[in-house]
Amino acid sequence: MHDIEYDFSEDDDEDLLKIAIVGRPNAGKSTLVNHLLGEERVIVSPIAGTTRDSIDSRLKWHGQEIVLIDTAGIRKRGSIEPGVEKFSVIRAFNAIKRCDVALLMIDSEEGITEQDEHIAGYVLDEYKSLIIVFNKWDAVEKDSNTINEYMDKVRERLHFVSYAPVIFISALTGQRIHQVLEVANRVFEARHFRLQTAEVNRIIREAVQKHPAPMKGTKRLKIYFGSQVATAPPLFLLHVNDKELVHFSYKRYLENQFREAFPFEGTPIRISFRPRDGMDDDY
Secondary structure, three states: OOOEEEOOOOOOOOOOEEEEEEEOOOOOHHHHHHHHHOOOOOOOOOOOOOOOOOEEEEEEEOOEEEEEEEOOOOOOHHHOOOOHHHHHHHHHHHHHHHOOEEEEEEEOOOOOOHHHHHHHHHHHHOOOEEEEEEEOHHHOOOOOOHHHHHHHHHHHHOHHHOOOOEEEOEOOOOEOOHHHHHHHHHHHHHHOOOOOHHHHHHHHHHHHHHOOOOEEOOEEOOEEEEEEEEOOOOEEEEEEOOHHHOOHHHHHHHHHHHHHHOOOOOOOOEEEEEEOOOOOOOO
């Protein structure tokens, strides 16, 4: 951790990598933050629900400034007590809204729960980048197939965020802690990556050649051209003859083709379709 410097000033952090650490109560979120910071800045307790607020800490990693946002654990809605805890959960959701990358902390001993799925879904709804972090890995009895079994569970229960990298750590012992900021920075870069327009149209052309666009009745979807019009997250705008002809499965197919060209690791991709009348040339 000798490459990390700490800075707890309140300067503007608009352009910094902001990482929200989210998950169920007692998943080890505050322990991870404290290990990264090298100090007891966030209260750590074996009692679930100790962190009552979203706490921002700023650090420098290899010269890059990063903001860590520790959040209160997010329980099932029916388990949330009124008052302070309810307010803390609202603050946790707000932390997701203002972060770039969310670390979903999962207790390795308990495995993936329904609530973990809900939190991942909320991160996706906000179009934030995501890393799945199995914590307390040191407490799991392992054999040569243990990681494969966990990855199978990820693919089964978190299939809707299949692009999210998965890491296995112990926030308590420091096992693989170095991977957290390394992967978060990589995901942040992917979130801001922009494909050149010529590359976008090459991908579209080859995708249509491999798997022609669907028909609706006697009318076939035509994709005239496309471009990436935004980053964070990547947004692709495709000009078509009729956007009503776009089936969700073909949209997913096109997303997969973009990811084959550039993985966009950890980040959702948005694809928007705009009708363009009077154009006949198509891929």
